[in-house]
Amino acid sequence: MRRDALWAVACFLVGLLLLAAGAYQQRWAALLLFAGPLAVACAGVAVRRSRPLLALGLGVVALLGDLAMGPSLGTVLIVTDNLYAGVRYGPRALGRWMLGITSVIAVAAGVVAGVVFRHWSAAAIVSVQVGLVGGTPVLTAMFMRQLQDLASSERARAEQVARLAELDRAAAVQAERARMARELHDMIANHFSAIAIQSTAVLSRRDLDARVVRQVLESIRENSVEGMNEMRAMIGLLRQDGEEPEATRRRVAEAGELVERAREAGLDVRMRVEGDARELPASVDLAGYRIVQESLTNALKHGGRAADVVIGYLPGLVTLTVDNPVGAAGRELPGAGAGIIGMRERTNLVGGLFEAGPHNDGWRVRAELPTLEST
Structure with a gap:
C-alpha cells in the first residue's frame, strides 16, 4: 500500500505537468478543474491492490468527469491503470465482463463519431482509440493474471515434486x-x-x-x-x-x-x-x-x-x-x-x-x- 500511495503521488505530479504543458482539450472548464478528475484517478491508484473494485470505480468516475470537461491526456492514462488494477486484482469473472463492456463502448463510440462527423474514417479512428484505451489494459491484466496462475501452478507442482522426492x-x-x-x-x-x-x-x-x-x-x-x-x-x-x-x-x-x-x-x-x-x-x-x-x-x-x-x-x-x-x-x-x-x-x-x-x-x-x- 505504501508503494501504491507513492506511485499515486507520482502519477498526480506527472498529470499536473501534462496539464501545464497543455496536454488537454479545453471546452468550458478552467484549467484548475481538470485537477479534480486527475486526483480521483490517482486515488484509485493508491488503492489499486488493496481495493481493486474501488480503484475501478474511481477510474470510471474520473474518466466521465474528465470527458465532460475535456478530456486530458494525464487522466486518461491513469484511468487505464485503474482498469488494469480492477481486472488484475479483482474477481476473476470481472475480466470477461470488462472486455465485453469496453468492446461495446468502442463500437458505440465509433458509431456516434461516424454519425456526428458523417465520415466512416472518423468512426474507425474513434473506435480504435477507445478500443486501445479500454481494451488494452483489460487484455494485459487478463494475460498477467493467467501468467500468475500458471506460475502458481508450476510452483505448487514443484513443491509437490520436492515433497515426493523427500x-x-x-x-x-x-x-x-x-x-x-x-x-x-x-x-x-x-x-x-x-x-x-x-x-x-x-x-x-x-x-x-x-x-x-x-x-x-x-x-x-x-x-x-x-x-x-x-x-x-x-x-x-x-x-x-x-x-x-x-x-x-x-x-x-x-x-x-x-x-x-x-x-x-x-x-x-x-x-x-x-x-x-x-x-x-x-x-x-x-x-x-x-x-x-x-x-x-x-x-x-x-x-x-x-x-x-x-x-x-x-x-x-x-x-x-x-x-x-x-x-x-x-x-x-x-x-x-x-x-x-x-x-x-x-x-x-x-x-x-x-x-x-x-x-x-x-x-x-x-x-x-x-x-x-x-x-
Missing part, C-alpha cells in the same frame, strides 16, 4: 537402514550366539579336561575372528564409493561352511542337497545364505542338539528347509524376533515365499526363492 529419499534411507540392520544381525548373531553358548557351557561344567576346554576356546576364537572379518567387510563396503557385490557376495553353495561352524559349536547338523547345484542370482544367493545362517543360529540358541538342512535346486526355484527339534537349551539367551523378520524381508525382496513355525514337534524354516529362470 518421501522417496526417506523411504530409500529407511530401506537402506533395514538392509544394514539385516546384514549386521545375520553376520554377527551367528558368531556371537555360538560364542555365548560355548562360553556358557564351559563356565557351567567343571568336569571338562584341558583338551576339551582348549577345543571350545579355539572354536570361540574362530567365531570371534570370523565375526570381526565380516564386520570389517561390511564397514569396507559402506565406506567405498561404488558397490562391488562380487567382492563381499555370499552364496548358497557356501552353506557347507555354515554347517561346519554350527557343528563346531556343538550342533549336530545333517545337510542334504537335492538337484544339481547351479549359479544363482546375487540377490538370491545372499538371501539364501543368510536364511540358512540365521536358521542355524536359531537352532543353536533355542533348539535342541540337531538340525537338518535341505537345499533343493528346482527349475526356476531354489528351496531352503531347516528343521530342528525344540529343546530347553539356550532358552535363557535373549531373542527379539529380528531374525524371523529379517528372513521374511529377504524372501519378500526377491519375490519368494517364506514360512517359519512349529512342525512335527520341532521348528521348521522353509523358503522358496525364485531364480532368473522363472522370469
